Amino acid sequence: MTQQAAAAGSAKRYNPRLELYKGIWKRLRKNKSAVIGGGIVIFFILLAIFGPMLTGVDPNATDITNKNQPPSADHWFGTDNYGRDMFTRIIYGTKLTLIVGFLSVFIGGAVGVVFGIVSGYYGGWVDAVIMRIMDVLLAFPGILLALAIVSVLGGSLTNMIIAIGIFSVPAFARIVRGSALSVRKLEYIDAMKALGASDIRIIFKHILPNVTSPIIVQATLRIATAVLTASGLSFLGLGAQPPAPEWGAMLSAGRTYMHDAPHMVLIPGIMIVIVVLAFNIFGDGLRDALDPKMNK
Amino acid sequence: MTKYIIRRLLQTIPVLIGVSILVFSLMHLIPGDPAQIIAGEGAPEKTVEQIRERLGLNDPIHKQYLNYMGGVVQGDLGNSVRSGRPVVDEIKTRFWVTLELATYATILAVFIGLMAGIISAVRHYTFTDTAIMIVALFGLSMPNFWLGLLLIDWFAVGGDWLPAWAKLRPSGWGDSWRQVILPVITLGTGGAAIIARMTRSSMLEVISQDYIRTARAKGLSDRVVTYRHALKNALIPVVTVVGLEFGGFLGGAVLTETIFAINGMGRLTVQAINTRDFPIVQGAVLVISVLFVFVNLIVDISYKLLNKRIDLG
Numbered sequence: 059m060t061q062q063a064a065a066a067g068s069a070k071r072y073n074p075r076l077e078l079y080k081g082i083w084k085r086l087r088k089n090k091s092a093v094i095g096g097g098i099v100i101f102f103i104l105l106a107i108f109g110p111m112l113t114g115v116d117p118n119a120t121d122i123t124n125k126n127q128p129p130s131a132d133h134w135f136g137t138d139n140y141g142r143d144m145f146t147r148i149i150y151g152t153k154l155t156l157i158v159g160f161l162s163v164f165i166g167g168a169v170g171v172v173f174g175i176v177s178g179y180y181g182g183w184v185d186a187v188i189m190r191i192m193d194v195l196l197a198f199p200g201i202l203l204a205l206a207i208v209s210v211l212g213g214s215l216t217n218m219i220i221a222i223g224i225f226s227v228p229a230f231a232r233i234v235r236g237s238a239l240s241v242r243k244l245e246y247i248d249a250m251k252a253l254g255a256s257d258i259r260i261i262f263k264h265i266l267p268n269v270t271s272p273i274i275v276q277a278t279l280r281i282a283t284a285v286l287t288a289s290g291l292s293f294l295g296l297g298a299q300p301p302a303p304e305w306g307a308m309l310s311a312g313r314t315y316m317h318d319a320p321h322m323v324l325i326p327g328i329m330i331v332i333v334v335l336a337f338n339i340f341g342d343g344l345r346d347a348l349d350p351k352m353n354k
Numbered sequence: 355m356t357k358y359i360i361r362r363l364l365q366t367i368p369v370l371i372g373v374s375i376l377v378f379s380l381m382h383l384i385p386g387d388p389a390q391i392i393a394g395e396g397a398p399e400k401t402v403e404q405i406r407e408r409l410g411l412n413d414p415i416h417k418q419y420l421n422y423m424g425g426v427v428q429g430d431l432g433n434s435v436r437s438g439r440p441v442v443d444e445i446k447t448r449f450w451v452t453l454e455l456a457t458y459a460t461i462l463a464v465f466i467g468l469m470a471g472i473i474s475a476v477r478h479y480t481f482t483d484t485a486i487m488i489v490a491l492f493g494l495s496m497p498n499f500w501l502g503l504l505l506i507d508w509f510a511v512g513g514d515w516l517p518a519w520a521k522l523r524p525s526g527w528g529d530s531w532r533q534v535i536l537p538v539i540t541l542g543t544g545g546a547a548i549i550a551r552m553t554r555s556s557m558l559e560v561i562s563q564d565y566i567r568t569a570r571a572k573g574l575s576d577r578v579v580t581y582r583h584a585l586k587n588a589l590i591p592v593v594t595v596v597g598l599e600f601g602g603f604l605g606g607a608v609l610t611e612t613i614f615a616i617n618g619m620g621r622l623t624v625q626a627i628n629t630r631d632f633p634i635v636q637g638a639v640l641v642i643s644v645l646f647v648f649v650n651l652i653v654d655i656s657y658k659l660l661n662k663r664i665d666l667g
Contacts, residue, residue, distance in 0.1 A: 194372030198639065199646045200605025206639050209627040210383045282495065289497050290609050294624055309500060313613075316503060317511050327500035334495035 085347035092343020098336035106156045109149035117150040117303045118142060126319040136321040138311065144321065147303035148329055154304045155333060158219055158288045158297075159281040165223030166284075167277050170230025175261055175269070177231065178238025189235070192228040201290055213296040215304070221291070222284045233276050237269040271348035278341035282334045289330050305330050359655055366647055373647065377640045378422050381632045382415065392435050392630050405435065409633075431637035436629050441637035445619065449641060452618035455610065456603035458538040463545030463603075464596055468589075470546070471553025475588075476580055478558060486550065493547030499609040502540035506613070509536060541610045545599040552595045557588040590661045597653030601646040 086092050121141030129136045135144035177188040195203060207221035241247065241264070250260050289306030291297035298304030300311070305326040312322025381388050389406035390397070405411075409432075410418050425432060431441035474486040560566065561584055569579045608620030615621070619638050626634035 190368050190372060193369045194376060197369055197373050197643045197647050197650075198605070199601035199642065200603075201608055202605035202639060202642060205605075205608060205623065205627070206377075206380060206635065209632075209635050210380050211385065286495075286497055290499060293497075293499050293609065294612060296624075296627065306497070309497075309503070313503060316507050320507065323500070323503055323507075327497065327504070330497050330500065331492065331495050334497075335491060338491060338495055 082347050086343060089343040089346055091339040092347060095336045095338070095340030095343055098332065099340055102152055102156060102333055102336070105149060106153040109152060113143075113146045113149055115143050115146040117147045118301045126315055126322070128319070129321055135325050136319065138308070138322055139315055139319075142301075144308075144325060147308060148305070148325060151303040151305045151308065151326070151329070152333075154215070154298060154302065155285055155288070155330075158215070158222070158304075159285045159333075159337075162219045162222035162284045162288070163226055163277050163280045165220065166226025166280065167230050167273065169223070170227040171234050171266075171269075171273060173227065174231040174234025174236075175238050175265055178235040179242055179257070179261060179265060181239075181242075185235070188231065192231050195224070195228045201287055204287055204291060205294075205296065208291060208296045213291075213299060215298045215302065218288055218291050218297040222287050225287065226280050226284065229280060230273065230276060233272045234269050237272055238265050241265050241268045275341055275345045275348060278337055278344055282337035282341065285330065285334050285337070355658070358658055362651060362654055366651055369647055370644065373643045374423060374426065374640065375419070377636050377643070378419050380636055380639070381409070381411075384632075388632065392632065394630075408433075409435075426640070431640070432633040434626075434631050434634050436631045436634075441633050444622065444634060445637055445641060448617055448619045448622050451616060452604060452607050452611070452620060452642075453645075455534075455537060455541060455607055455616065455618060456600055458534060459542035459545065459603045460596065460600045462538055462542035463549055463599055466542075466546040467549025468553055468592070470550035471592075472557060472585065474550065474554040475557030475561070478554075483554075487554070490547040490550045493543045494551070496543065497609075498540050498544055498606060499613050501543055502536070502610060502613045505536045505540060537610050537614045537616060540614070541603055541606060544606075545603065548599060549592060549595055553588065553592050556591050557584060560584045560588040590657065593657055593660060594653055597649055601649050604642050604646060 086096075119142060121137070124133075124137050124141040125139055127133055127137040127141075129144075133143050133145060135148055138144055138147070173188050173192070177185045198206065204218075204221040204225045207224055208217055211217035211220065247260060247264060250264060255263075288297055288304075289309065292304045292306030293310045295307075295310065298307045300307060308326040309323055309330075312319070312326065316323045384391055387402070389402045389409065389411055392409075393402045393405050410421055413421070422432070429442055431445070433440055434444055437444070470486050470490065474483045477483050561580075566579060566584055569583045570576075574583075604619075606620075607618055608624060610616070611618040611621040612624055619642060623635055623638040626632070626638065
C-alpha cells in the first residue's frame with residue numbers, strides 16, 4: 059500500500075508529456091526570433107478580432123472629395139482612390155488575410171496529414187499511388203497550381219482558399235509520410251499490433267502524436283506561403299474581389315496611383331511583409347524548439 | 355548510375371500522365387457547361403454548340419482525353435478559342451521569353467544567394483551574419499510583385515534610369531540589356547534569399563563534421579578548409595534548391611511578367627484566364643509543368659552524381 063502510494067506520488071511528480079511541453083516552452087522562450095515572431099502573430103490575430111470594433115468606420119465608405127490623401131491625423135494610413143480610409147481597410151484586411159492563411163493551411167494540412175499517414179503507415183501500393191498523386195501536384199511550379207484551380211473555379215475568396223489548400227497538400231503529405239514511416243518501424247508499434255491494437259488506434263494514439271511537431275512547424279511556415287500566394291492571386295484579380303479590403307487586391311488597386319499616392323502600394327505591401335515575416339520567424343523558432351536535434 | 359537514370363526516367367512517366375490528366379480535366383472541372391462559359395452568358399445556342407463541337411465536348415470523356423493526348427504527343431495543343439490560332443503558335447515565342455527570364459533570375463539568385471550564404475556561414479554568429487540573415491528573411495517574406503512595383507517607381511518612373519517595359523523582340527526580350535534588370539531582380543530576390551539560407555545552414559552543418567576538424571588539425575589554412583573541403587560538400591544540398599527555384603521562377607513569372615508587361619507564358623496564362631481561353635491555359639500550364647518535371651529529373655540525377663556517398667537505391 060505504501061509502495062503504491064509512493065508510485066502514485068512519483069507518477070504525479072513526473073509527467074513525461076508535461077515535461078516535454080515545459081522543455082519546448084523553455085526553448086521557445088529562449089529563442090528571441092520565435093518570441094518576436096509569435097508576438098507579432100498574436101498581435102495580428104487580436105487585431106483581426108478586435109480591430110474592426112475599434113475603428114468604427116465602414117471600410118467601404120467612399121468620400122470622393124478626400125481621395126488619394128496621404129497619411130494624416132484624420133486618416134493614419136491615408137485614403138485610397140475612392141476616398142476610403144486605408145487604416146480601416148488594412149484592419150479589415152487583416153481578418154481576410156489571416157482567414158485565408160489559416161483556413162487554406164487547415165484544409166491542406168488536414169488532407170495532407172491523412173494522405174501522409176495512410177501512405178507511410180500502410181506502405182505498398184497505397185503509398186505508391188498517393189505519392190504519385192503528390193508528385194503530380196508538385197509538378198506544377200510555384201503559384202501555377204493555385205492559378206490553374208482558380209481559373210477553373212472562378213476568382214473569389216472561397217475558391218482562392220480551396221486552391222491554396224490543395225496547393226499545400228503535398229508539403230504536408232510528404233513530411234507526415236516520412237515521419238509515419240520512421241515511427242511505424244519502431245518496435246513498440248509491432249508490440250502494439252501484437253497486443254491486438256487496431257490500425258486506427260495505432261494511428262491516432264501513437265503515430266499522430268509523433269508527427270505533431272513537424273506538422274506544427276510546417277503549418278506555421280505554410281501560412282506564410284499561403285498569405286504570399288493569396289496576395290499574388292488577388293493582385294492578379296483572381297482572388298478576393300473588389301471592394302473586399304484584401305491586401306493583395308488593395309495593392310493592385312493602388313498600382314495605377316502609385317507615383318502620386320505611393321502609400322496605396324507601400325502600406326498594404328509592408329503589412330504583407332510583416333505578417334509573412336512573423337510567420338516565417340515564428341516557424342523557424344518553433345522548429346528549433348520542437349526539434350532539439352537541429353538546435354546545435 | 356545508368357540503372358538509376360533509367361529508373362528515374364521511368365518514374366517520370368506516371369507523373370507526366372498524371373499532369374496531362376489534371377491539365378485535361380481543367381476544362382471539365384469548370385462548374386457548369388464549359389462551352390457556355392467560353393461563349394459567354396446569353397450567347398446564342400448555335401455558338402455554344404459550335405464551341406462544344408470544336409472542343410470535342412460531345413465525345414465520351416475517355417475519348418476526349420485520348421484525342422487530347424494524341425494531339426499533345428504530335429505537338430498539337432488545340433486552338434485558341436479567341437484567336438482561332440494553334441495554341442502551340444501562341445506559346446512558342448512566349449515560352450523562350452519566360453525561359454530566359456527564369457534562367458537570368460536563377461543565375462542572379464545563385465550568385466547572390468551563394469555569396470551571402472558563404473559569407474554568413476564563415477562569419478557565423480557575428481553582426482555580418484545576422485545582418486545577412488535578416489535581409490534574407492525580408493527577401494523571403496516580400497511579395498515579388500510588390501518589390502517589382504517599388505523598383506518600377508524608384509528606377510523607371512521616378513528615376514527614369516531603367517526601362518520598366520520589356521517589349522517582345524521576335525524571339526524574346528527587349529533589345530536592351532537594361533530592360534532585363536528590373537524584372538530579373540524582381541523574380542530572383544526571393545530565390546536568392548532561400549539559397550542564402552540554405553547555403554549557410556548547409557555550410558554550418560559541414561563545418562561541424564569530423565573531417566573538417568581533421569583538416570584543421572592537419573594544419574591547413576582556414577581558407578583551404580572552408581573553400582576546398584567544406585564548400586564542396588555543403589553545395590550538394592543547395593543544388594536541389596536551385597532546381598526547385600528555377601521551377602518556382604517559371605511559375606512565379608506570372609506576376610513578374612504581368613507587372614512589367616512582358617509577353618511571356620505567365621502573362622499569356624493570366625490573359626487567357628481573363629478571356630476564358632481554356633485551351634491556352636491548358637497548353638501553358640502543361641508546357642511549364644512538363645518542363646519543371648524534367649528540371650527536377652536533371653536535378654535528381656546531378657544530385658546523385660555529386661553525392662556519391664548517398665545510395666539512392
